[in-house]
Amino acid sequence: MSMGSPDRNHKKKITLLRSFYYAISGISSAIKTERNLRIHLTLSLLVIFLGFAFSITRIEWLIVILVLGGMLCAELINTAIERVVDLATEEYHPLAKQAKDIAAGAVLLFAVTSVVVGIVIFVPRILSILSF
Numbered sequence: 001m002s003m004g005s006p007d008r009n010h011k012k013k014i015t016l017l018r019s020f021y022y023a024i025s026g027i028s029s030a031i032k033t034e035r036n037l038r039i040h041l042t043l044s045l046l047v048i049f050l051g052f053a054f055s056i057t058r059i060e061w062l063i064v065i066l067v068l069g070g071m072l073c074a075e076l077i078n079t080a081i082e083r084v085v086d087l088a089t090e091e092y093h094p095l096a097k098q099a100k101d102i103a104a105g106a107v108l109l110f111a112v113t114s115v116v117v118g119i120v121i122f123v124p125r126i127l128s129i130l131s132f
C-alpha cells in the first residue's frame with residue numbers, strides 16, 4: 001500500500017509517464033538514424049512471419065522473442081555508446097576506438113547467437129518442406 005500523499009503519488013505517476021515517453025522517443029530517434037537497427041527490425045518481422053508460417057512451439061516462440069528483443073536492445077545500447085563517445089571527443093582517441101569496437105563486438109556476438117538460434121529452429125523445417 002502506498003503511504004505517500006496524493007499529490008506526491010500524482011507527481012510520481014507523471015515522472016514515470018515522462019520516463020516512458022523519453023525511452024520511446026530514444027527508440028524512435030535511434031530507428032530514424034541507425035540503418036542497422038532498421039535492418040534488424042525488418043529481419044525481426046521476417047522471423048516473426050516465419051514463426052507463424054511454421055507454427056513453431058511455445059518454447060521456440062519464447063526463445064525467438066528473447067533473441068529478437070535482446071538483439072534490438074544490444075543495437076540500442078551500441079548506438080547510445082557511439083553517441084556518448086562522439087560527444088566526448090571528435091578527435092581520434094584509442095579509447096574511443098576501443099569503446100566503439102567493443103560495443104560493436106557485443107552486437108556482433110548477439111547477432112551470431114541469433115543466427116545460430118534461427119538455424120536450429122527454422123532450417124530443419126525448411127529442409128523438411130524442400131524434401132517433402
Ligand SMILES: Nc1ncnc2c1ncn2[C@@H]1O[C@H](COP(=O)(O)OP(=O)(O)OP(=O)(O)O)[C@@H](O)[C@H]1O
Nearest residue numbers: 036082089090091092093094096097098100101104
Ligand atoms: N573518436 C574516435 N577515435 C578513434 N576511433 C574512432 C573514433 N570514432 C570512431 N572510431 C572508429 O572508426 C570506425 C568507424 O566508426 P563510426 O562510429 O564512424 O562507425 P561505426 O562504428 O561503423 O558505426 P555506425 O556505422 O553503426 O554508426 C570504428 O572502428 C570506430 O571504432
